[in-house]
Amino acid sequence: MIYYFSGTGNSRYAAEKLARLTDDTCVNIASIYNGTVKSVEGKKDVTGFVFPVYYSGLPEMVKRFASHPQIREALGSYVYCVITCGAETAAADEMLARALGREPDLSISLKMPDNYVIAYNPSGSEEAREILRRADSKLDKTAQAIISQGRYRSPGFKKRLLTFVMYPFYGLFRTTLFYRADGNCTGCGLCAKVCPDRAIEIRNGRPVWLSKRCQHCTACINRCPERAIQFGRATARRGRYYIMNIGNGEE
Template identity: 30%
Template structure:
């Protein structure tokens, strides 16, 4: 096995991209959810090709991805690529990931943005269709880079304005809109426990057949989008929107990581 794709995904976009890419790569290996390493202090990398695939949150990389990169211990000198999936505003995510890797003495050989349907702000139906279709073409292009170990400038925008913007947005949003106090279930809840199963950071515990949210939320919105009864309430903005998950990803796929 010579390839590892480490992914994080709340609603399946990043998982679908990882799978499609893996099909097209010459190197064979595995796709692994980074939450599998939640309780590890160190993660050894001993392959020749390593990929990171994850969503953009608040115009930067999710905290959970940052924490994962800090655990990596490189035994090889691999070709490293990354793909961020997002709703049109990747900002400096790939550059921030690269900085985290630089702290390990490594850097990205290539970094790509794949526009996907948004799971926080609503994306109109016609744009959802178009993005799902275009994403497949983009993944084919990415496969070509990875198969030929080609280097490429990171996609996105790395400037001070973008850094300030993501710092302000994420600080305010996490405190006010996505604070643990905001999460609750409505009377529609049937106690099925799907929200607990799909939460990638095990932040939900079922107590007397009702979900209880703890303080470790990474704002992935999996609990909201996968609830079969639309019984998860988070904040006004999210609660109003339609549910979404990637059409080729199922609940059981989301639970595979465990």
């Protein structure tokens, strides 16, 4: 069984490809939490986790899910993780190991297009396609490693330090206080549909952020077809990244 979490589609793309190549089933962790998926059937002896790195660590939902006693008990004898990133996954796999109560046998960092529009310009379409081309070839090799139950782990002291310094900022930036829809919003509702945390509701034709905190996955801001969602001031000048927008993945 492959469990994945994804905001802008990179990790979902990787999980679906690995599922095809390793003849397994993948399931979206967010769908388990929001009740759209009730029972899941996949390989029992192999458990994979695919998700993006956030501030050199785990998305909150992944941390919560991995530390759930039922998930810990249902782990296969072979456990792997594929962590997608714009640059570096640091010691995110060690955080996963702590949540699961066991080390993954195989831990892979997969460079994918960068989606973090809140801090900088995300990858443009051409750059993103090139990164995905390289990621495809790494996924082919990763699938072979999973099938042969290979072992690989990487973190060292510097990576641990990066996670130790960076991860507390995730807690600070998970606020929804600075999200707003500008005058270009048409009320289409797509932002609410793509939110993995059910944090958005459309009221009177406008998105309203319901909870004070969310996963901070940037799906809403990156997916809005009108580029109408802003986080503070800087995002109005920046591009947007969503895997479907560059012709990959399915809605």
